[in-house]
Amino acid sequence: MTSLAMLRADERAKAGEAFAARGLPHRRIEEWKYSDLRNTIGANDVSAAGSVAWSLPHTPQGLEVLDLSQDEIPGWARAHWGKLRGQGVMEDAAIAFSTGGLALRVPKGTAVREPFHMNLIAGGHGRVLIVLEEGASLTLVETHDASQALVNIEYEIALGANATLQHIRRMPNAADAVRVGTVSATLAKSACYRGHFADFGSKLSRLETNLTLDGAGAEAKLSGVAVLAGKTHADVTTHIKHAAGDTASTQLFKLVAGGQARGVYQGRITVAEGANKSDSRQTAKGLLLGERAEIDLKPELEIFADDVKCAHGAAIGDLDAESLFYLRSRGIPEREARDLLIHAFLADAIAEIEDEGLRAEIWRAVEAALVYAEAAP
């Protein structure tokens, strides 16, 4: 299969050129206004980072896992590989500087019962292709390790009609790491993408989710929490495109920033012309705990159809003084009262995760992270 090898080499060369021409994104580029990668990491460190490595402890029944560095790849992978990606610089970097990749497929009508765990064991660039055929479903749990300096992963996801993917990312605190993830997904009729994350801070982390709701009934549900301390920086960027009518999207993000940390949310909803009866909701809230912490929110609506329901809400503040007083007046010590209120702040975003065991794990991690976030710089 020399032709495949050549195609790959060609694709990588093109992406490499594009990366070299554009360079690392920085704050002068509108999409990266709040997250300056150029100031955080050197371009050479990026191009020399190599490929990521995953540990995949168990492949549940019904799921097909494929290493894309092999010589021959099947038609379903070739049909989507490299075709769903966006135009981001970091996607170019992932394609140019990684070899191979991982492809997951759930065939038509198959519901994979157990969650599939992907644990990152070595940093670098990576590519992941996920194809869920008609009526298929999968829960994917990704856990990052704390020890990698750079992780940059490009995800391409195709969800067939009525397919459901639950995509969960857990990112433990890694104060020196730079983590970038770019998800591009297209959803066919009545497909559902549920993306959830818990980010406990890195030098700079950015999760960009670009979804296209292509068929009627398609639905996106995104939620996430970031609990940040020290000088960490977390950026959540989303772009949900309602390309077809009768589509729905909800977003719920809660950012907690202690110390000198910075939390960022940039979300754009586009409703295309004719995509009537689209329903989209976008909520982003920031809680500032640190005296020198910062939160930036940019919830954007871009609407070209008239029969739609679109709303967004955004708020930034400290813990509500009155609520705190109320609790303390009932004999609850300040420490505990604050804890209660922070839990209440985060609760609805974490509740979006369907699996109870996962929720409990995330809560434990939140509690550990809050100790740092609440501490002085």
Next chain:
Amino acid sequence: MAAANETRKAETKLAVAELGEKYKYGFVTDIEMERAPKGLSEDTVRFISAKKSEPEWMLQWRLGAFRRWQEMREPNWARVHYQKIDYQDSYYYAAPKSQSNKPQSLDEIDPKILETYKKLGIPLHEQMLLAGVAVDAVFDSVSVATTFKAKLNEAGVIFCPISEAIRDHGELVRKYLGTVVPVTDNFFATLNSAVFSDGTFVYVPKGVRCPMELSTYFRINAQDTGQFERTLIIADEGSYVSYLEGCTAPKRDENQLHAAVVELVALEGAEIKYSTVQNWYPGDEDGKGGIYNFVTKRGDCRGNRSKISWTQVETGSAITWKYPSCILRGDDSVGEFYSIAITNNYQQADTGTKMTHLGKNTRSRIISKGISAGRAQNTYRGLVSVHPRAENARNYTQCDSLLIGAQCGAHTVPYIESRNRSSRIEHEATTSKIAEDQLFYCTQRGIPAEEAVALIVNGFCREVLQQLPMEFAVEAQKLVGISLEGSVG
């Protein structure tokens, strides 16, 4: 008194009759014009400065701006599309010729100009007393008449064309000009700094509450002339002033550029209320013609406990690019922005505000209502920024969009940045269309669809319309109806 009443009645009839027209201000007054040579160069700048008999420092200021402007690039981040403007293919100075010798009273004013204003419904004569409005009418570039000067003089308020202020109150102008919108601020503001031909200057002394609402009427008349006014309003400690700005422009096929700069300075305890009804020619049903309205407006709450409030009703212009902003520098200062932006046919509006919280206990409030019909694109773009020292800053933002028709667009781009944990920012936005049941309810009671839409839209805008001074509120409500003509049925 009886005669005055008769005149008013006749004018009211005329005004009502004109409401039925599509764009009632689309007429051209044929007056001989005195123009600067076409194009933009240092000579044009010198010409304008010389025409205005400006002091040397003003000329140097303009030239500095012009040199800077030559190195600048036109911004392209706004959601507006237009053919590239050829800055060399326009006149930068136009004044009615008969103005060479300044008139001493209203009687000396070219009757054609007075006729124009009459059609616009400006109460330039005795009705002004009843209306309590002093008008500094800018006809193209030169202020034609300033009334009620005596009464304002008594209070110590300076209200005059800025060209006059540069001559008579040079120190005051020099102290404040360009301190809110620096010469280098942005492409259009820098252009304006180089070539502004006239505008309004207001100074309200310490502790004075301006005895009347001040008002300026801008009007673009001559073909191919950009209008570059410059407005500077200074409210000294503890003073108050309410300023009304109205704009209408006659019908033209080519697009005309309007790049104004407005600077407001509120010192300790002062309050400025700035209201605009902008009704420049929006172009025809096919998007041909219309004004490019690229305006920089900014207020500086320089003193503690000062307040600046912007209210705007934007129904006109082919393209609007405008972000009236507040710098909340003084402690306990307040910034407000109330806006209605209506776009129909092929109009494009990219408008919003910036609230920059620098001082302690600063508060801001943003209420924005965008209405989009036909094939128009309407964008709210705003920034709320809380700096680290802005203890206990508060912001509340509400921006709602209403869509009428399937081919228009409504967009919201808010930036919210907080670097102080004791601050609180809230932002809400919704997008919807006129509910079928509301429309049905109205039509079922015999209200024609178009009137019903105007009624519902007026309800949608109510919170903003309430902020307008009474004289403007009535006109604004009518404008809402006129702007949306042809958007239903």
